[in-house]
Amino acid sequence: xxxxxxxxxxxxxxxxxxxxxxxxxxxxxxxxxxxxxxxxxxxxxxxxxxxxxxxxxxxxxxxxxxxxxxxxxxxxxxxxxxxxxxxxxxxxxxxxxxxxxxxxxxxxxxxxxxxxxxxxxxxxxxxxxxxxxxxxxxxxxxxxxxxxxxxxxxxxxxxxxxxxxxxxxxxxxxxxxxxxxxxxxxxxxxxxxxxxxxxxxxxxxxxxxxxxxxxxxxxxxxxxxxxxxxxxxxxxxxxxxxxxxxxxxxxxxxxxxxxxxxxxxxxxxxxxxxxxxxxxxxxxxxxxxxxxxxxxxxxxxxxxxxxxxxxxxxxxxxxxxxxxxxxxxxxxxxxxxxxxxxxxxxxxxxxxxxxxxxxxxxxxxxxxxxxxxxxxxxxxxxxxxxxxxxxxxxxxxxxxxxxxxxxxxxxxxxxxxxxxxxxxxxxxxxxxxxxxxxxxxxxxxxxxxxxxxxxxxxxxxxxxxxxxxxxxxxxxxxxxxxxxxxxxxxxxxxxxxxxxxxxxxxxxxxxxxxxxxxxxxxxxxxxxxxxxxxxxxxxxxxxxxxxxxxxxxxxxxxxxxxxxxxxxxxxxxxxxxxxxxxxxxxxxxxxxxxxxxxxxxxxxxxxxxxxxxxxxxxxxxxxxxxxxxxxxxxxxxxxxxxxxxxxxxxxxxxxxxxxxxxxxxxxxxxxxxxxxxxxxxxxxxxxxxxxxxxxxxxxxxxxxxxxxxxxxxxxxxxxxxxxxxxxxxxxxxxxxxxxxxxx
Numbered sequence: 001x002x003x004x005x006x007x008x009x010x011x012x013x014x015x016x017x018x019x020x021x022x023x024x025x026x027x028x029x030x031x032x033x034x035x036x037x038x039x040x041x042x043x044x045x046x047x048x049x050x051x052x053x054x055x056x057x058x059x060x061x062x063x064x065x066x067x068x069x070x071x072x073x074x075x076x077x078x079x080x081x082x083x084x085x086x087x088x089x090x091x092x093x094x095x096x097x098x099x100x101x102x103x104x105x106x107x108x109x110x111x112x113x114x115x116x117x118x119x120x121x122x123x124x125x126x127x128x129x130x131x132x133x134x135x136x137x138x139x140x141x142x143x144x145x146x147x148x149x150x151x152x153x154x155x156x157x158x159x160x161x162x163x164x165x166x167x168x169x170x171x172x173x174x175x176x177x178x179x180x181x182x183x184x185x186x187x188x189x190x191x192x193x194x195x196x197x198x199x200x201x202x203x204x205x206x207x208x209x210x211x212x213x214x215x216x217x218x219x220x221x222x223x224x225x226x227x228x229x230x231x232x233x234x235x236x237x238x239x240x241x242x243x244x245x246x247x248x249x250x251x252x253x254x255x256x257x258x259x260x261x262x263x264x265x266x267x268x269x270x271x272x273x274x275x276x277x278x279x280x281x282x283x284x285x286x287x288x289x290x291x292x293x294x295x296x297x298x299x300x301x302x303x304x305x306x307x308x309x310x311x312x313x314x315x316x317x318x319x320x321x322x323x324x325x326x327x328x329x330x331x332x333x334x335x336x337x338x339x340x341x342x343x344x345x346x347x348x349x350x351x352x353x354x355x356x357x358x359x360x361x362x363x364x365x366x367x368x369x370x371x372x373x374x375x376x377x378x379x380x381x382x383x384x385x386x387x388x389x390x391x392x393x394x395x396x397x398x399x400x401x402x403x404x405x406x407x408x409x410x411x412x413x414x415x416x417x418x419x420x421x422x423x424x425x426x427x428x429x430x431x432x433x434x435x436x437x438x439x440x441x442x443x444x445x446x447x448x449x450x451x452x453x454x455x456x457x458x459x460x461x462x463x464x465x466x467x468x469x470x471x472x473x474x475x476x477x478x479x480x481x482x483x484x485x486x487x488x489x490x491x492x493x494x495x496x497x498x499x500x501x502x503x504x505x506x507x508x509x510x511x512x513x514x515x516x517x518x519x520x521x522x523x524x525x526x527x528x529x530x531x532x533x534x535x536x537x538x539x540x541x542x543x544x545x546x547x548x549x550x551x552x553x554x555x556x557x558x559x560x561x562x563x564x565x566x567x568x569x570x571x572x573x574x575x576x577x578x579x580x581x582x583x584x585x586x587x588x589x590x591x592x593x594x595x596x597x598x599x600x601x602x603x604x605x606x607x608x609x610x611x612x613x614x615x616x617x618x619x620x621x622x623x624x625x626x627x628x629x630x631x632x633x634x635x636x637x638x639x640x641x642x643x644x645x646x647x648x649x650x651x652x653x654x655x656x657x658x659x660x661x662x663x664x665x666x667x668x669x670x671x672x673x674x675x676x677x678x679x680x681x682x683x684x685x686x687x688x689x690x691x692x693x694x695x696x697x698x699x700x701x702x703x704x705x706x707x708x709x710x711x712x713x714x715x716x717x718x719x720x721x722x723x724x725x726x727x728x729x730x731x732x733x734x735x736x737x738x739x740x741x742x743x
Contacts, residue, residue: 352519382458395582
């Protein structure tokens with residue numbers, strides 16, 4: 001017999017070694033154990049094809065039998081798995097099976113002596129069967145309509161009836177093989193595209209049975225619409241649905257690994273459509289524990305948020321920093337975090353369209369801050385005091401009644417921040433372990449050292465000033481450690497609306513990390529594309545209707561997300577009399593060092609505001625004009641709106657804008673350009689015009705009006721800026737243009 005290889009054999013089976021006991025042996029170099037009749041076991045050993053030596057022939061046979069059994073078992077196991085997979089996917093693989101059966105039939109009939117007859121019968125059988133079935137359907141009176149799939153089936157039957165006889169007659173010639181391959185490729189591809197496979201969602205948990213019924217009425221309706229095949233949340237089901245006094249509530253179990261809470265939050269309108277109710281009666285919210293595979297759903301007979309609640313008293317908890325600002329659909333309070341003990345004050349971002357309820361929430365926040373006894377409010381109104389006028393004479397310790405005054409408010413806040421930083425870094429204190437420490441990196445407000453809240457309303461108007469953007473971004477980044485924060489109020493949460501530069505991105509990002517209140521937005525605003533990175537994915541404020549089914553407005557209804565929480569539906573409280581809360585606010589102010597840092601504008605702003613109300617010029621504005629004249633050699637026009645102009649302003653020739661006398665787009669744009677006296681883009685002019693007149697003039701209308709004015713020589717059109725997101729055309733009033741611009 002051939003000499004087997006011993007390269008990989010153990011030491012006891014190498015040449016010259018005889019195994020006496022397992023693991024032991026003695027050296028015998030004069031013998032070859034693999035050359036018959038010698039072996040490690042002496043005479044009579046047997047060697048198989050792999051070189052393994054056995055004591056007897058019976059041991060060799062038993063080993064070979066066991067090896068054969070293992071191979072047979074592996075082959076059977078593979079065949080079983082292949083057959084099970086083929087049966088499981090029989091629908092999507094039906095085209096492959098049909099092609100294989102057709103090819104096999106063609107080969108058999110080609111080898112048979114009278115195969116052409118068998119081929120003709122086998123090829124015509126499918127077509128005859130389908131025709132008889134169609135005929136019986138017509139006799140029963142059923143409506144028989146030839147669909148696209150049935151047309152494809154008849155084409156396949158006709159091709160089969162022609163191909164099989166030709167194959168039997170020619171002996172499976174090469175052209176017929178090529179035709180089979182080409183037709184199979186087309187047919188199988190069509191089948192895979194136009195046949196929907198059975199959906200077997202992975203990760204779905206089977207719903208619990210109730211008695212002998214696997215589905216309760218709630219789940220039955222859910223499975224027939226939303227959770228069924230082709231539904232909005234295919235594979236999902238309801239956990240513990242139960243009726244309430246005002247409808248029913250449940251928990252939606254999503255398909256794990258395939259569906260997210262954002263999917264369910266964005267499908268609120270579709271769920272309402274499935275149940276045939278108004279979208280305002282369906283509430284879908286995240287789980288309180290933040291689970292990613294479940295959401296809460298409630299369907300109400302009447303929306304519990306339809307009835308507004310009045311703000312009756314401040315609710316700020318000085319121990320935790322939470323305050324109640326509204327109500328959730330389940331009756332629980334909606335909470336806003338004003339400060340975090342041991343850290344500092346919390347700012348926020350509020351946005352929504354006109355009439356959505358932003359100012360109502362802002363009034364409530366102002367009341368909570370000014371009655372807390374540990375907070376001071378500085379209020380800047382970008383709409384010249386029209387949004388929250390009740391807080392000018394009380395409550396707010398500083399009221400930004402113009403763009404220039406708003407800038408002075410923010411500049412003073414920056415100086416207070418720098419002053420507090422210098423003072424607090426030198427503070428020495430003893431920690432709980434008795435160690436002396438230097439510097440305080442947190443701020444806990446007290447009546448002696450209160451928090452400073454800077455609330456900026458109508459932010460898109462204020463954001464036109466780069467200095468204002470820079471300061472607000474700085475306060476949001478570094479102000480919390482010294483007890484200063486900002487609450488920004490605007491319309492659309494886009495970077496372009498916030499200023500369009502890096503500071504705008506910082507403001508939008510940092511303001512949304514604390515409290516975020518989202519009210520109704522117009523569908524044209526496409527708010528979802530502007531809300532990335534704000535932690536409110538899946539929430540769509542454009543889905544909030546303007547009115548309830550009975551016609552009452554939805555002002556104050558929106559989504560609220562507090563720090564560390566998830567966005568949930570709520571409705572803010574309504575402050576009936578803001579003046580009452582402004583006049584009864586706590587009489588506290590900043591510490592003396594902070595007041596000194598704020599400067600003289602903080603001390604005399606009420607006197608200057610009274611002069612402006614009487615139609616006089618703001619002395620601070622005149623002082624700035626003289627300073628600019630000294631620096632630049634010519635007096636610059638006041639950066640103020642025309643309707644606030646005084647008799648000695650550089651824009652004295654502008655007629656005040658009155659809301660009871662609406663202006664057209666051309667006249668309003670001309671007054672803004674002449675009053676501002678600076679180059680402005682079309683988007684900026686439109687924003688100012690809508691804010692001043694309370695209208696919703698489109699950008700296209702303003703562009704057309706300005707082009708007509710340019711043709712008449714009243715304005716000059718300039719090219720857009722090469723950088724930045726605002727690429728609209730720029731405009732300059734003719735009387736303020738330079739010689740180069742006129743040329």
